[in-house]
Amino acid sequence: EVQLVESGGGLDQPGGSLRLSCVASGFTFSSYWMTWLRQAPGKGLEWVANVRQDGVQKYYADSVKGRLTISRDNAKNSIYLQINSLRAEDTAVYYCARTWPTGGLDYWGQGTLVTVSS
Amino acid sequence: QSALTQPASVSGSPGQSITISCTGTSSDVGGYNYVSWYQQYPGKAPKFLIYDVSNRASGVSDRFSGSKSGDTASLTISGLQAEDEGDYYCLSYTTASTPAYVFGTGTKVTVL
Numbered sequence: 001e002v003q004l005v006e007s008g009g010g011l012d013q014p015g016g017s018l019r020l021s022c023v024a025s026g027f028t029f030s031s032y033w034m035t036w037l038r039q040a041p042g043k044g045l046e047w048v049a050n051v052r053q054d055g056v057q058k059y060y061a062d063s064v065k066g067r068l069t070i071s072r073d074n075a076k077n078s079i080y081l082q083i084n085s086l087r088a089e090d091t092a093v094y095y096c097a098r099t100w101p102t103g104g105l106d107y108w109g110q111g112t113l114v115t116v117s118s
Numbered sequence: 119q120s121a122l123t124q125p126a127s128v129s130g131s132p133g134q135s136i137t138i139s140c141t142g143t144s145s146d147v148g149g150y151n152y153v154s155w156y157q158q159y160p161g162k163a164p165k166f167l168i169y170d171v172s173n174r175a176s177g178v179s180d181r182f183s184g185s186k187s188g189d190t191a192s193l194t195i196s197g198l199q200a201e202d203e204g205d206y207y208c209l210s211y212t213t214a215s216t217p218a219y220v221f222g223t224g225t226k227v228t229v230l
Contacts, residue, residue, distance in 0.1 A: 044223055045158075045164065063119075065216075100169060102152045102154075103209065103210075108163040108164055108165075
């Protein structure tokens, strides 16, 4: 059974940094692109970033480029999202998803909530 | 990367068919057959419905179908059921700036 479990969310202050993790199981992790997405409270889904199987190729949404960094560790079946210079608008549920070559997101984690507030 | 445009809400009676549109540009929906659709219930993670414009994901009811014409992709739900009530999002590959993906604005489906 494919499972994705996110962690690392919580309450943080503006200007701080945070690293989210997503651990995968039930499939050959190193064979898939992986994606981070987020959803602000009461808002729609936002595509954030994805990373290729080898961890070298990465794509980012314009809105997060330069401040959020995606990475992966195939030995640990995990992807990560480093968020620097936290802003109130980073408040959201963050999801990771297994990704098809044409962008389809077939399995999602349950999400981890990040709240940025002083 | 601007969000793709979806109607805020669509409603229908049980048994009817409804269609949700997803309008973009030639840099995203119109330029590539990389459109997927997702269903989301409140407080839950989205569910994968359609990939590559018109292919149903594994286990998805054949009441759901996808299509595309020009810069607009569409999701049709036939034989509407109470369990179809929820939010629906399209997602497309985009080259508007750097290569990436962009979601639609989302559509709330209400079963009357």
